[in-house]
Amino acid sequence: MLSQEDRSLLYILSQDCRLTPEELSIQTGLTPEYVNKKIKQWEKDKVIVKYGLLINYEQLEEDRVTALIDVKVLPQRGHGYDKIAQRFQKFPEIKSVYLMSGDFDLCLVVEGHNMHEIAQFVSDKLSPSELIETTSTRFILRRYKQDGMEFHGEEEGPKRLMITP
């Protein structure tokens, strides 16, 4: 279990991972030494896996498409789904691999520059595999919200008054 202090440290870091240990120390009330040590520990323990960036490519008018590919596999005896999942995760095109409940077994998140590229990837790399029974590919058309951030937020509403008691 995380302590209250550590939870707060992790929360603040998750909101802005560019904060220095000194800034984190101010915002949490923990010492910079503790903050430093804790972050190192989390990095070592793979609690913090990576420091990320959330990019809205739509703003850049870059061509980039994301597909969710549901996959039904024929589980291998003795290996369950791990073996095939581990094979999928090696493909750089595949950004995420999840074992799912429901009609399909695995869900892959695949990124490419256009639909064609992804379609090619599916037909070249996934479909021919003797371990795959069926796939169902769905393309993301618009991103409204990701990782807690609204991409197309509400219009800015009326402002607060400048001074209130």
Place this chain on the structure above:
Amino acid sequence: MKEYLSPLAANLKPSGIRKFFDLAATMEDIISLGVGEPDFATPWVMRESAIFSLEQGQTMYTSNAGLLELRRELSKYMAKNQGLQYNPDTELLITVGASEAVDLAMRALIVPGNGVLIPDPSYVAYAGCAAIAGADIHYVPLRAEHDFRLQVDDLQLAYTPNCKVLVLSYPNNPTGAIMTRDELLPIARFASENDLIVITDEIYSDLTYEGTHTPFATLPYMKNRTLHVSGFSKAYAMTGWRIGYVAGHPDLILAMTRIHQYTIMCAPIMAQIAALEGLKAGDSAKKEMLLEYDRRRRILVNGFREMGLTCFEPLGAFYVFPDITATGLRSDEFAEQLIKEEKVAVVPGTAFGPAGEGHIRCSYAYSTQQLLEALSRISRFVKKRI
């Protein structure tokens, strides 16, 4: 037309923040730390439930005391989270904000000429409502050397036998101070000894950053002499909905409900529905806001201390109350020069009573970027003066 006004209305003083409000309104690109309300919108679950209720056509009056379901849920919530036991049928009244609750309490209790003990500095409405009710106001100074915690010695000095009511408000606006159970006990004893009714405004109770909040009514023998005022404006970011409540002895609540029935009828139904949803499902959103405030609180306190100002650590609400006497300026001079020179709006401590002199109130209900920008401007301003 002034000659038509009652002396009471004619003599009512404008709120101390008015002047700065007017000044700030004329300027552009102001960063304001002058706001006493959250920067968050009401949590979506609550807004959504109100929208749904409107779609369903729930647009009627409710019972005077408020939706029974809301009072029941509130009663459960208070019991579970605060150790307060109030009967939803007879001891709870849903009001149009804590503001209305304070007004009702004064009107229900005060015979013109009765004394009301009001901490100084404090939220502006207490003295206003007491004056409207015809009370004689006795200010009790809160002192920086006691971290703005009310002291019995000061109460004793301000007390006269005509005093009937004591107003308490912790966590406090404007200072951000809190009081622990041990510190409140002597106040409770004083209230008993002098047969005072205590109006305690605990609207910031969920915004407590260290330890747990002690509701005054949970102290020994205090339940009957306490009117526990609170609301949803701050912790649930619901200022514009206008919803609050008061809990207390059935006789007092009944009298207040009678006044409320003629003057207000009932709190807005959509606000009641949203508040109900908040009690049922708003906890995680509330906690997230608390985490965010806590972090900003530390940024501001640290910022003021780095400038060389004395700033006691506020442990509640969303205000810091730094001491600006090192600049050689009075509170109102500081605030006025700061807004003109650096375009940062703060509220002079004196807006909350004469004992606020030497301090300014800065709210941290702002994004960290805004706070950091405001701090760098204030720092430039302060450096020129110390």
